[in-house]
Amino acid sequence: MGIYGALSSAVTGLRAQAHALENISGNIANSQTTGYKRIETDFLDLIPDAPISRQVPGAVLAQSRGTNNVQGDIKTVSDETFIALNSNGFFVVEPKIGQSDGNAVFAGTNFFTRRGDFEIDKDGLLVNGAGYYLKGLPIDTLTGNISGSVPEVIRLSNNFLPAQKTNRINYQANLPQLPKNTGYVATIPNSELLNTSNYGGVAATATGDSLTVPASAAGYAIPDGTIDALGAGFADGQTLSLTVNGVTRTLEFHNNDLAGVAPGNIGVDIQPGQSIDDVMAAMQAAIQAGGGGFTTATVGAVNGSLRIGLGDNITDTLTLGGTAMAGLSLSAGPYSAQADTALDALGNGFVPGQTLTFSVGSTTHTLQFHNNDAGSVTAPNIGINIQPGNSIGDVIVAMQAALRSTGGDFSSATVSANASNELVVSMGGFKTSALTVGGTAAAGLGLGGVHNNVNPPSRLATISAANDAQFKANSIAGGAITVYAENGAPANVQMRWAKIDSAASGGADTWNLFYMSDSSATGTQPMWTNVGQDYVFAGDGSIAPPGLPTVMISDLEVNGVEIGDVELKHDTNGISQFADVNGTANVSTLNQNGYGAGEFVSVAINDSGRVVATYSNGERIDMAQVVTAEFNAINKLKRLDGGVFSSTSESGEAILDLSGSGVIGGALEASNTDISDEFTKLIVTQQAYAAGTRIVSTADEMLQEALNMIR
Secondary structure (H helix, E strand, C coil): CHHHHHHHHHHHHHHHHHHHHHHHHHHHHCCCCCCCCCEEEEEEEECCCCCHHHCCCCEEEEEEEECCCCCCCEEECCCCCEEEECCCCEEEEEEEEEEECCEEEECCCCEEECCCECEECCCCEEECCCCEEEEEEEECCCCCCECCCCCEECECCCCCECCECCCEEEEEEEEECCCCCCCCCCCCCCCCCCCHHHHCCCCCCCCCEEEEECCCCCCCCCCHHHCECECCCECCCCEEEEEECCEEEEEEEECCCHHHCCCCCEEEECCCCCEHHHHHHHHHHHHHHCCHHHCCCEEEEECCEEEEEECCEEECCEECCHHHHHCCCHHHCCECEEECCCCECECCCECCCCEEEEEECCEEEEEEEECCCHHHCCCCCEEEECCCCCEHHHHHHHHHHHHHCCCHHHCCCEEEECCCCEEEEEECCEECCCEECCHHHHHHHCCCCCECCCCCCCCCCEEEHHHHHHHHHCCEEEEEEEEECCCCCEEEEEEEEEEEECHHHCCCEEEEEEEECCCCCCCCCEEEEEEEEEEEECCCCCECCCCCCEEEEEEEEECCEEEEEEEEECCCCCEEEECCCCCCCEEEEEEECCECCECEEEEEECCCCEEEEEECCCCEEEEEEECEEECCCHHHCEEECCCEEECCCCCCCCEEECCCCCEEECEEECCCCCHHHHHHHHHHHHHHHHHHHHHHHHHHHHHHHHHHCCC
């Protein structure tokens, strides 16, 4: 080949360096293009076939090589829809091919780019500076989950965000083992507890309250007819002396032998099979028959304890039944009486106009209290006159007489007050729960409310407005949160914790959670409502039994706003009871999933690749998930205008990533072109090109010399 071969090789060299120069020029020109990937030039030598001893370097061929795997610098920007990728992936985009009825039309073809300068256009689409539209997957705004698997152009709407009703409240807290509420007094045991018996009634000024005693035994009501009086505290020949204002009456019990009664004593016959009720009735009749200050005597049993009321006086408790009674002789009297004459009934639990209803089975009688105004009594109520100066004992006597006068199941009714100023009514062998009377306790409690013949409830369903101050003194704040109705109406849920039992008092550490259901309630109207769950804790502070991840609040309604059923989600061990020196509830988690309607404000793309819309109500709703694509042969993609690429048979198909990993919000990737490096390559290319021209010149001169040989 000789000179001609050298000349041919030099020409290919010039052509290759020109190609390299073109690439360098393009790289420098695009050094400021967002997401641009520079093109390198590779040189491929072409060796002519010849024996090894005759081989020559031959010609050269220039090839372009992509640098798609080389990341450019990432810089932060203020535009919240600009994004960059910190990976070898690409954004999936698509160009618009036209419009139909004012709407953009797309062909459904995927292209790929690193250019992330996306902005919202007039149609609510995200388009970058090269005119390509961002694709992703839609998100269910209610669940926050991705819906679909095929990328589509992301469309945003500036419509109002519909309200979402609250159906879950996430709540986690630690309750103090010893709540230091305002009612707590260190020297008074159990003063930190909510005494539910003090909340059974309502305000003393309320009317229309009832006290119900079912006709059959249930719950706490125990018919004591099964307790044979003989051998259960009463014995043949036993005596019991009662003294009132210096006058003494002695009861002497006999078994069908009243002839043996000592002179001056009052005989009470006890026959085998008689119950304690029978004996109490006989005692009451015998004492009343004695005349004098004993004509209004009452005898009744409360919680298995005998109490005898004489005028304004109430005896101490005498235990009845079983070995307890056998160990306490009734002949050990006389028993001192407690005078309650200092407790003026008016203003201390009894007020004119107040009513108290008693029911046994289907028979109901209502007592209505008045102050020397019998005409104010509403028929068929039974009037009870309370005059200034009357004691609670006077009222008790009047109540008992009025009930007995109705006959039937009420003929043996007994009304008495115990040493703690608790009113107790017994009818037909059944006893009511104690009702507090007298002093400030009665003013806050009254005689109202529905009291079944059961123990004071361990869980109060509601707290009335009249008891609000008392309740706040016996409870601790548990936080507050705004929830939303179906129409977006907000309601503020204020919560308070009350401890109703403790291991220190022989029970189990038990709490109830209340929420304020009606802040404008008055009098008897419920102000606080129990969520309906006992929170019981083991000695180590964990909830027992283990778990209790959720509690359902049925028909949540706050200040007239109906929310409906709401799940109170605690998660496992989310509620605990550990010692806390402050004695307050420490709320660690309190949020909910509802919101009111809102107007579209802005949109942003976060670092998880989520397109997030912000609304005027403060809600940030995930609208779409940005999809990214990777390729096995990333540098085999075909370049197109606008910094986009299309897949080829050499690159392989796109591998889609639906998680949005590698996305950086509020950022852009710069061109990976290095100007100084390009200038260096430019110098080398220029020198190589110049050297190539020297080969051409030299070959030309040599050819001229060869031609001159024949002249």
